[in-house]
Amino acid sequence: MWDYRDKVAIAGVGYSKLERRSDQTLAALTLEACDAALADAGLLRSDLDGIATSPSMPRYGGKKGVDEGIDVVTPWYLASLLGVTSDVQWIGSTNGMVTQSLIDGAMAIIAGLCDHVLVYRALHVPDGRYVNFESTHAVGTDQYLAPYGFSMPPAWAAVVLRRYFELYGYDRADFAHYVANNRANAQRNPNAYWRGKTITAGDYLGARMIADPMSILDCDIPVDGCCALILTSTERTRHLRQPPALLTGFAASAYQGAGGTPMNLEDMWDGAKDVARRLWDATGLSPADVDAAQLYDGFSVLVLTWLEGMGFCRDGEGLAFLREGHGDLGGRLPVNTGGGALGEGRLHGMTQLAEAVAQVTDRAGKRQVPGAARSLATISNGLAKSTAFLFSRDG
Amino acid sequence: MPETDSPQRPLPLPDPLSEPFWAAARRHELHMQKCESCGRLAYPPEIACRACGGGRLAFTPVSGRATLHSWTVLHDPPSPGFRDRLPVILAVVELEEQERLLMSSNLIGIAPEDLRIGLPLEALFEDVTDDCTLVQFGPTER
Ligand SMILES: [Zn+2]
Numbered sequence: 351m352w353d354y355r356d357k358v359a360i361a362g363v364g365y366s367k368l369e370r371r372s373d374q375t376l377a378a379l380t381l382e383a384c385d386a387a388l389a390d391a392g393l394l395r396s397d398l399d400g401i402a403t404s405p406s407m408p409r410y411g412g413k414k415g416v417d418e419g420i421d422v423v424t425p426w427y428l429a430s431l432l433g434v435t436s437d438v439q440w441i442g443s444t445n446g447m448v449t450q451s452l453i454d455g456a457m458a459i460i461a462g463l464c465d466h467v468l469v470y471r472a473l474h475v476p477d478g479r480y481v482n483f484e485s486t487h488a489v490g491t492d493q494y495l496a497p498y499g500f501s502m503p504p505a506w507a508a509v510v511l512r513r514y515f516e517l518y519g520y521d522r523a524d525f526a527h528y529v530a531n532n533r534a535n536a537q538r539n540p541n542a543y544w545r546g547k548t549i550t551a552g553d554y555l556g557a558r559m560i561a562d563p564m565s566i567l568d569c570d571i572p573v574d575g576c577c578a579l580i581l582t583s584t585e586r587t588r589h590l591r592q593p594p595a596l597l598t599g600f601a602a603s604a605y606q607g608a609g610g611t612p613m614n615l616e617d618m619w620d621g622a623k624d625v626a627r628r629l630w631d632a633t634g635l636s637p638a639d640v641d642a643a644q645l646y647d648g649f650s651v652l653v654l655t656w657l658e659g660m661g662f663c664r665d666g667e668g669l670a671f672l673r674e675g676h677g678d679l680g681g682r683l684p685v686n687t688g689g690g691a692l693g694e695g696r697l698h699g700m701t702q703l704a705e706a707v708a709q710v711t712d713r714a715g716k717r718q719v720p721g722a723a724r725s726l727a728t729i730s731n732g733l734a735k736s737t738a739f740l741f742s743r744d745g
Numbered sequence: 746m747p748e749t750d751s752p753q754r755p756l757p758l759p760d761p762l763s764e765p766f767w768a769a770a771r772r773h774e775l776h777m778q779k780c781e782s783c784g785r786l787a788y789p790p791e792i793a794c795r796a797c798g799g800g801r802l803a804f805t806p807v808s809g810r811a812t813l814h815s816w817t818v819l820h821d822p823p824s825p826g827f828r829d830r831l832p833v834i835l836a837v838v839e840l841e842e843q844e845r846l847l848m849s850s851n852l853i854g855i856a857p858e859d860l861r862i863g864l865p866l867e868a869l870f871e872d873v874t875d876d877c878t879l880v881q882f883g884p885t886e887r
Pocket of ligand 1: 782783795798799
């Protein structure tokens with residue numbers, strides 16, 4: 351078991367407004383989220399001594415947005431925007447996913463290097479289509495994919511969902527309950543992009559197809575916006591404004607799947623099962639101890655591979671579990687209680703983390719799972735760079 | 746080029762690692778890297794073997810026989826060159842030589858409603874330009 355179990359905690363959470371395309375700069379949205387997180391914790395900008403993110407903007411084949419403050423907000427730039435350059439002991443920005451920055455931030459606190467670490471994810475939607483392979487040449491890994499039209503993530507996820515459906519006899523109708531119910535969860539979340547817009551099972555079945563069987567409603571929505579978390583020691587957190595969400599343990603995946611396709615079902619299960627084994631070893635806990643699961647859903651199918659990979663269901667049984675309502679609020683294992691990325695917007699797992707924190711600190715309002723003592727957050731697709739975190743209630 | 750021509754789909758730009766693969770495709774042959782230490786086949790080409798770490802990987806012909814692992818039908822163009830090609834079948838095939846030796850391609854000569862996991866397939870070669878041949882797959886000829 352991890353020696354520092356429950357010794358580090360999340361002390362504050364902040365969101366900017368999430369919009370499809372904001373008229374504010376990404377820098378302004380990032381400051382809004384970071385100041386909100388500081389205010390939530392009851393801290394000042396000058397209390398920050400660590401800042402971390404993974405500032406990349408994923409875009410496929412089009413113009414890569416690299417402009418500081420517009421397309422990306424690096425932690426060095428953010429430190430100057432916040433006016434804390436002389437206070438910062440440590441900066442992290444080399445990770446593949448922002449959630450690995452959270453692991454690094456926890457390490458910085460355990461090492462005694464930092465007292466208060468800000469971890470944030472700022473994402474921008476550039477002009478034009480998000481996926482548009484405009485180049486006439488495909489280089490590197492793209493040369494084995496883009497000539498066939500395999501240059502968009504929804505298609506990568508589609509072959510996983512198709513294989514899952516075919517192997518276990520499901521179709522999109524089996525997913526309709528979950529997708530509609532997940533959007534209903536988003537209605538109870540004031541941060542969610544899709545607040546004010548419910549969908550029915552019929553809406554889901556009639557949705558515009560992107561890469562069959564993946565429709566537009568199986569994809570999260572790219573937004574302009576930011577979500578920020580403040581990490582500190584559990585002891586210090588107890589003197590702050592909010593109850594802490596204790597970091598009980600975490601795990602990361604280095605599992606490389608087969609080449610030739612960016613995602614495939616069997617490798618995603620195998621990677622997720624590696625993460626699960628490490629997480630349960632680190633925490634000394636098991637799936638039965640989880641009261642609410644926040645499972646990464648950049649694409650709907652990832653909820654299934656995480657549900658099964660983490661050990662909540664056997665392979666192939668996750669969709670039946672969701673179809674029967676066991677993942678609903680009030681079900682056996684409420685899943686993506688805040689609406690996930692499908693309902694909140696694309697922030698690369700920050701929504702999952704923020705919701706896990708909300709659940710174990712009784713701050714989830716109308717979507718609160720009563721007395722939730724432990725909430726899981728998993729991020730990415732189970733393959734390398736994926737992470738899982740278990741948060742617990744204090745005391 | 747006349748303005749009425751559709752934009753070309755992205756074409757592979759070979760590099761030192763991939764050139765033997767694309768050169769074989771131009772001869773209508775399918776070649777895969779094979780690790781000289783452990784015998785594992787690799788695709789796409791790798792600098793070192795991911796099974797044993799061995800650094801000697803040579804290209805070798807494979808049968809081109811495969812089964813259908815999964816597929817999707819694209820309804821949204823992933824690039825300008827696909828606007829006039831939709832819907833297109835995008836397949837992941839598993840080569841018969843090795844478990845989880847996966848390759849992406851388009852399927853030729855079969856309709857989406859006839860697809861099923863495990864369908865026997867064989868490699869086909871689509872000469873796109875004088876310099877470029879893509880590896881595609883279609884149902885095995887009986
Ligand atoms: Zn080898």
